[in-house]
Amino acid sequence: MLKFSKKWVQDVASWQLVALTSIPQLSHAAGIPTLQEVTVKAKANDLMGLANSASEGTVLKRQLDMRAVYRPGELLESVPGLIVTQHSGEGKANQYFLRGFNLDHGTDLRITVDGMLVNQRSHGHGQGWADTNFVIPELVSGMQYLKGPYYADQGDFSSAGAVNMGYVNKLPQGIASYGLGQQGFMRGLLANSHEVGAGQVLYAAELLTKDGPWVNKENYKKFNALLRYSQDTGPTQFNVTAMGYGGRWNATDQIPLRAVTEGLISRLDTIDPSGGGEAHRFSLSGALQHTSNYGVTRLNLYTLHTNLALFSNFTYFLDDPINGDQFSQIDKRFQSAMDLSHFWINRLGGIELENTVGVQLQNDVIDNGLLSTRHRQTLSTTRKDHINQNSIGLYFQNSIQWLEKFRTVAGVRSDYYWFDVNSHQKANSGNRFDSITNPKLSLIFGPWAKSEFYFSYGSGFHSNDARGTTATVDPKTGEPVNRVTPLVRSTGYEVGLRTAVIPSLQASFSLFRLNMDSELLFVGDAGTTEASRPSKREGFEISTFYMPTDWMIIDLDYALTRARFTDADAEGNHIPGAIKGVGKAAVSVDNIGRFYGSMQFRYFGKRALIEDNSVQSDHTMTLNGQIGYKINHNVRALLQGFNLLNTRAHAIDYYYTSRLPGEPQEGMADLHFHPIESRSFRVSLIVNY
Template sequence: MGYEYRSERAIRDNCRTYSARSVCHVVLSIEAVLAGMMVPWCSNAAGILTLNEVEVRADARNLIGTADSANEGTVLKRQLDERTVYRPGELLETVPGLIVTQHSGEGKANQYFARGFNLDHGTDLRITVDGMLVNQRSHGHGQGWADMNFIIPELAGGLRYQKGPYYADLGDFSSAGAVSMSYVDKLPRGIANYGVGQQGFIRGLLAKSYEAGNGNFLYAFELLTKDGPWINKENYKKFNAVLRYSQNTGNTRFNITAMGYGGNWNATDQIPQRAVTWGLIPRLGAIDPSDGGESHRFSLSAALQHTSNHGVTRANLYTIHSNLALFSNFTYFLDDPINGDQFSQTDKRFQSAFNLNHTWVTGLAGFAFENLAGIQVQSDVIDNGLLSTQQRRVLSVTRKDHVLENSVGLYYQNSVQWLEKFRSVAGVRSDFYWFDINSNIDANSGREYDSITNPKLSLIFGPWAKTEYYFNYGSGFHSNDARGVTTTVDPKSREPVSRVHPLVRSTGYEAGLRTAIIPGLQASITFFQLDLASELLFVGDAGTTEASRPSRRKGFELSAFYMPNNWLMMDLDYALADARFTDWDPAGNHIPGAVKGVGKFAVAVDNLGPLFGSMQIRYFGKRPQVEDNSIQSGNTVTVNGQIGIKIDKKFRVMLQVFNLFNTKAHAIDYYYTSRLPNEPDAGIADRHFHPIESRSFRINLVGNF
């Protein structure tokens, strides 16, 4: 079930006896909110007063009085538990306006779409899990690589999402948005889950938590295999493991967590439309059946939160070791008519980070100022490469690089309740980056430094009639691949190329409202504009960096969550965006792959006898494929759902269905030039697509102990 906490305004009403202008807060990490923890405290000019007993009643999704914009929100654990997802990354589709898809094998990072972006594998969507940044910078396959395959859905405690560059504590990759997922510290009961289904699906999960000393010890182990509907079976195999110890009582709370993931797979990448039309391959076939990959990820993390009369201090520390070997062939025989164009991208890294922040309150002229200051330090030691291969056999080395990338982010944020119906949040963030690249091509080696400072401002009015209004401004950034910062020659042709700027600024403007005027309903609408100085991205498939043009995205997002009672829950969102290049070019000003409209509707029924179930409808709108918009992708509508029965309090059975109406639509589309055997040397420009997986069923047997 969903966790609840009392709103800031309700707590503030209990604090007025301390000072006419005292401000009361619920200051804690979102992980704590979604795990049912809360640390309420009041402040006035004399200092901070802890409230030991505060009644917990309000819905956790009611952010009126606490949110800084209309675009931020929370997703409850109950919503995640009742979601029918084909792959773990699709849990993020509970975020309004966000689409998660795939264009290759299951072990590869997802493709993300939001706010008029084709975010590729995570270029401008910041994803963290238990405080660990999932996006990997200067990755072998592309900047921002965010692989969610290590997630165990049953352990997800909830999500917090924020859109736009308006938040001082969010740095790299967050221009379009940020999603923070928490893991639970303990489970109400142990979970034993065994699932079987069509397309070779088998999954087993065992998870349980125990009281240990003053805290809890939690473990989870998952094994999965899946072939998919493809002619060339995926033979995807993965394991996941989690060990966690936590203490969540007293003024000091902490957890220590170890995670491990490994996977290997065959891939059916996107295929050319002409190959299917001409009957060369079936719709679920592959051009190069040797594509695929293997990866692993191991992490050790610790998080701490300490509450005192001086405020709340939070810290987390983690280190991640990951390794990926990816084999792809998107152009087939265009570059090498004899051996084919398959290439391998490798990435091996140690990623370490330390994050520390402190929240405190000071009084001045009768006002209480809530202050937040923090530092974020990250270091990446990376070895990656681009190799020419044939059937996963290395033919030649295009480039190999040893990359050291270090960064420090400093931020400060100040919140003030100026009037009963008006408050402001102002912040500033400075980021400093150091790059050191040692390449097998001497001309592409070197060192570089860059920094950027970004202001943030939010103005919040209300609430009136349980409705609050927001105006936001801020600038942010995304980093570019370190190799592009020092590259001076193309690694294939050895022709001169221009270096790129390490850090690229984004600037956003937004207005919106949030309302809870109807009991059980939480709704918001947001109008936004986001400008990027340049969409500079490392093109991992070619081993080079391209600087694209400046751009602007504008649109709106609408979301509504309705829970009128404890057995019915409905979630609706729709977003529309217009994405254009802002300079002139005869090719046109549309941004290829930029999503226009997306929408989702989910309904879940539970706590109404032994039966329970849910259904999700997903609309993925058209995208321009070329700059003049003369070629567009189609739209995609899919329906997933599940129905189950509770045999008793400890055992239930679920039947899940994916792509209920067996649509033949596309998961993703691209338009580029490729060459099949016996075609002209210059190749043929064509639509390339990855089909939606055909309808499949799974049965899950879940026991609690």
């Protein structure tokens, strides 16, 4: 039975602030662990006695550092069952797939980086837009993932899962890295930390360019910068961080299969070469933790400004045979948020009650636009909207160790949302309010033979686009439309097992079911997400972490899900794009002399592309890897290879109607795909100082 000594408060104060603020869910079930427990659990990647479901876990910095990633968002693929891909090349937010969901750019996967929510609600391109291009991989301290709506402190967008990515407060050594590669790749990074007074100053700057293998070069250019001051000793710990990101690119959107088979374009070409985008993100954030005899209080505050302009053309000449169907989606916002929580322990009849109460506030002031364009020049305005969206989330969670082999985690969360939309079309302006309350409960039995068993239940939600909650007419056609429900409930059930019975092996298995009152579905020809029909997902996941020696780590995971709409419709009940099977294997070696390296294999299974399942995607298998050589204690050379099998498979597939020049006016229904980037290599020189 886990017990806290009288000095548990002092132990907690010794734990680095980054672990508590950036990865705040490490101890759902057992409250705040001691420093010794944290160290042991982190080294073993073992959350028995701390987790409240089989489908939550941690990813250590060592694992992340050993991954070869083509783009920063692919760090998230270290989460079992999660696939990260792209349908438009660089610059744009990734596509995410998890637990039978095509999550588009983040509809039901909640992503936080350094305590800041990445998902953007009521976004111009799609609800939940989660762009991780601002992440600097070398600064990531680790990740923690949670799946299912079982966690009281996880709110909007977390029904399928949540991933929390932390940043370090200091670096053991400075980093100067320069890399060159095929496809016009160049990257430079400078990062270091220094003691200043009682704390640390951390800084980093990154520049990157990339063209990709495409006929129409991406000409992707981005910069990243970070400056942080932190103090992580004593009863009060804090950090203050400023980040800046900017990028611009030419798009490589999905293309129609018929254009390739008929020889009109190559598989690495595009139909409209004038697509692309530009994005900026600037943030100021702070995190504070205060430990006293009354418990632990944590506070996260941040404000950020983002600006995005996308130019896309998915149907080519279907709507406008003269100028083409290119459109621009604009999103400019100021987002501010606060996350305040307090943890404490009570005793009742010899039983310890571990409690957490919290409040989360968020405000978004948004200016959206949808324009008809040609070669990025505006032809007409479809809609312009000013949105003020506010929310308050209140939650309470209680953990009790009733018996030596039985504990419970119970919680409740209430969310309140206000939507205020001022549209250039008066009929689509208005105000809406909605609220939702969701209970959570986990029963945990064990451990027996180093194995723990979990039974979890919970309901959660995702918000819909504010514009859909007040709209009465289609801004393009003028036809009447129905308003969408502001907050949509999800309900999940899960049974699972976590075991360490085999030495050096950590394994987990879970069976889950998730019901959604309304699906957020990506619409390929419109380039956005829409509220759709109710749905149900059932499946299982298995993941293993094996560390047979101190120089080798092996990660294996596989997930299989059945996803269906639950209402009756003649079109069918398959959910377009819903992932079925996914598997990954990663092997890394280090501490074997001067050489180190890793390999990552990924299987991305078939998916139904339309409701009657008559059209499916093919499966995709990829292999990435890297090998490094330690020239001396401070200098390393690294060779990375991507798509080593040089597969010609697809990164993503959609099925919808489009029209090429000379085709019938009604267009043609076809499979549209974005190919996997062809094989490429990068070499980097890394100097620590």
